[in-house]
Amino acid sequence: MLKVCNISKIYPDLAVFTSLSFTVESGSFAAFLGPSGCGKSTMFRVIAGIEPFDGGSMEWKGLRVQNLKENAAMMLQKDLLLPWFDILDNVLIPIKTLNKDLNTGKSEAKRLLSRFGLSGFEHYFPNQISGGMRQRAALVRTLLFDREVFLLDEPLSALDALTRRMLQSEIMRIQLEFDKTVLMITHDVMEALMLADKVFLLSHLPMRIIKEINLRDLPKPRYHLDSKLAEMAEDIFSTLKGELVDV
Numbered sequence: 001m002l003k004v005c006n007i008s009k010i011y012p013d014l015a016v017f018t019s020l021s022f023t024v025e026s027g028s029f030a031a032f033l034g035p036s037g038c039g040k041s042t043m044f045r046v047i048a049g050i051e052p053f054d055g056g057s058m059e060w061k062g063l064r065v066q067n068l069k070e071n072a073a074m075m076l077q078k079d080l081l082l083p084w085f086d087i088l089d090n091v092l093i094p095i096k097t098l099n100k101d102l103n104t105g106k107s108e109a110k111r112l113l114s115r116f117g118l119s120g121f122e123h124y125f126p127n128q129i130s131g132g133m134r135q136r137a138a139l140v141r142t143l144l145f146d147r148e149v150f151l152l153d154e155p156l157s158a159l160d161a162l163t164r165r166m167l168q169s170e171i172m173r174i175q176l177e178f179d180k181t182v183l184m185i186t187h188d189v190m191e192a193l194m195l196a197d198k199v200f201l202l203s204h205l206p207m208r209i210i211k212e213i214n215l216r217d218l219p220k221p222r223y224h225l226d227s228k229l230a231e232m233a234e235d236i237f238s239t240l241k242g243e244l245v246d247v
């Protein structure tokens with residue numbers, strides 16, 4: 001379990017959060033929904049260890065940690081593929097940086113590229129493939145870090161609706177198949193309801209959890225047209241609308 005307990009992040013001119021607490025069970029999918037600029041990405045940077053937190057504590061699987069640097073791989077809205085590397089070399093970055101065996105890494109990379117419909121594109125450069133393909137390559141690269149936790153910061157928000165729907169299913173399948181713990185920031189209420197076991201609704205600054213919605217009992221895959229999900233989405237919209245006032 002990831003346990004975040006009263007953590008704070010305070011920049012000289014801005015308290016992003018002062019006492020943020022939540023838990024995410026290992027092997028589960030948590031989605032975070034909140035107003036723009038409320039501090040979601042800052043929270044991920046703190047969890048990933050890109051920036052320290054200023055107070056509070058964090059536990060992973062019962063052990064106190066400063067961050068999940070060793071346990072988490074992060075994926076952002078921008079694919080961050082290196083333009084001078086082809087797709088294969090881009091997805092092999094984790095293998096090289098973690099000093100893993102390159103031959104084993106290459107066969108694993110090719111297997112995953114094929115699973116994500118990128119077979120035959122291994123030697124294309126990022127500017128020669130579509131946005132959806134780049135994001136799939138970024139997902140393969142994230143997987144090759146082989147970490148227990150995925151921090152997904154709006155990974156699909158720049159994609160067209162169809163590609164997005166396909167990748168949502170793929171992310172869900174990967175999470176279940178590899179038993180990953182996924183934390184995902186999204187602005188898409190339905191995306192959160194389709195994928196997550198727990199949805200956290202966040203306040204405006206300083207960010208806190210205003211509501212936690214447990215979806216563990218709703219089996220997956222779920223359907224966009226499900227009337228229960230539509231009802232929940234309406235509730236979420238009205239809760240979050242209240243948070244837009246002061247932004």
Ligand SMILES: Nc1ncnc2c1ncn2[C@@H]1O[C@H](COP(=O)(O)OP(=O)(O)OP(=O)(O)O)[C@@H](O)[C@H]1O
Nearest residue numbers: 011012014016034035036037038039040041042043
């Ligand atoms: N290094 C920094 N120094 C000072 N302020 C910062 C820094 N990084 C972020 N902020 C501020 O913290 C606040 C939260 O930013 P953050 O990017 O975490 O929000 P967000 O919820 O992810 O936004 P969005 O939904 O628009 O992506 C913003 O007001 C931002 O300007």
